[in-house]
Amino acid sequence: MIAEFKVANFYSLKDEQTLSFVPTTDDTYLDAYTDVVAPGVRLLKIGCIYGSNASGKTNVLHALDFFTHAMIDTDQKKDEGTGVVPFLLDDDSKHASTTFEMTFYLEGLRYKLFLELNSKVIVKETLSVYTSAQPTLIYDRTYNSNTEAAEIKFGSKSGLLKKNREAIEGNTIVNRTVIAAFGISNVEKTRLNQVYEMFSSNVAPAMMPSNSLMYFIKKNLREYKTDKLKQFVLHFLKASDFNISDIKLRNEEIEINPETRDKDAFMARGTVNSEKLVFTHHTKYGNKELSEELESAGTKRYMGLATILFNLLSHSMMLPIDEVETSIHYELLSYFIRVFL
Numbered sequence: 001m002i003a004e005f006k007v008a009n010f011y012s013l014k015d016e017q018t019l020s021f022v023p024t025t026d027d028t029y030l031d032a033y034t035d036v037v038a039p040g041v042r043l044l045k046i047g048c049i050y051g052s053n054a055s056g057k058t059n060v061l062h063a064l065d066f067f068t069h070a071m072i073d074t075d076q077k078k079d080e081g082t083g084v085v086p087f088l089l090d091d092d093s094k095h096a097s098t099t100f101e102m103t104f105y106l107e108g109l110r111y112k113l114f115l116e117l118n119s120k121v122i123v124k125e126t127l128s129v130y131t132s133a134q135p136t137l138i139y140d141r142t143y144n145s146n147t148e149a150a151e152i153k154f155g156s157k158s159g160l161l162k163k164n165r166e167a168i169e170g171n172t173i174v175n176r177t178v179i180a181a182f183g184i185s186n187v188e189k190t191r192l193n194q195v196y197e198m199f200s201s202n203v204a205p206a207m208m209p210s211n212s213l214m215y216f217i218k219k220n221l222r223e224y225k226t227d228k229l230k231q232f233v234l235h236f237l238k239a240s241d242f243n244i245s246d247i248k249l250r251n252e253e254i255e256i257n258p259e260t261r262d263k264d265a266f267m268a269r270g271t272v273n274s275e276k277l278v279f280t281h282h283t284k285y286g287n288k289e290l291s292e293e294l295e296s297a298g299t300k301r302y303m304g305l306a307t308i309l310f311n312l313l314s315h316s317m318m319l320p321i322d323e324v325e326t327s328i329h330y331e332l333l334s335y336f337i338r339v340f341l
Helices: 057-070 162-171 178-183 191-201 214-223 228-239 297-314 330-340
Strands: 002-008 017-020 034-038 041-044 098-106 109-117 122-130 136-144 149-154 244-255 271-283 286-291
Touching: 002 057, 017 057, 057 098, 098 191, 122 178, 149 162, 162 178, 178 191, 214 228, 214 244, 214 271, 214 297, 228 244, 228 297, 297 330
Parallel strands: none
Antiparallel strands: 002 017, 002 098, 034 041, 098 109, 109 122, 122 136, 136 149, 244 271, 271 286
């Protein structure tokens, strides 16, 4: 679980901002709102950012997205930049580096990961683990401007043989993180596996108000091998006073106009398969079906949240949501949060 995330000089965030999941000393509903992540250490299960319009709330989530993606991104070419955008409204900040820092717990141990970069290269990257009161270095990466290359110093806790350190160094180009380079290197299992897996599997991309959740819903319903997800979503909708008694995926063939269709895309076929979600409503006139385009935005949004909630309860994940209340009545949002907690 993430304990703290810090960011400075990113988009509209000029000064360092901290998103913290460290609870206060108030122990009201302690078991409901917190989880034990290490002996004597509890972290909050949920955090809220609130403030006026244009105050930078969304950019904190963008920063978290950027940082977590950078940890697993291997698509860079050496002559490309990092993609980071600093605070541009003063002369000092726009020429300064952007910094990120995350403190998190894995299997009862505290880790601290620091990243400093500009628009061209990663300047510094450090990962430490706390096996005692003092941190122990796993690796420290710096940019050598003379050689225009990344230099990595591995600590005793990295657990890597020399040949595997060299493999990671070879994949660590100037705009790629060490964690991402580890992910594409054929090396033995170490603590770095846990860190890489956290960023690749346990921190989801930020969910924005404009995101359509229909693809996500269909993908999950299609891939889940039992009816467990479907039954959870139906139960969740019923408990929230929706009159939906069934949901199903249906494949439909859509006719393509031969005069306008893209032959490269559809070849010689006149139809394509389209997967649609069909909702069965229980009414006083019996069960009636509605296809997804006829359902309300609120119903589809809430069903998407129910699908997300199932994943959150099934796996240890962090999900940043911007404007979680979009298209949802506050009582439904309250119920969603209560079930999660």
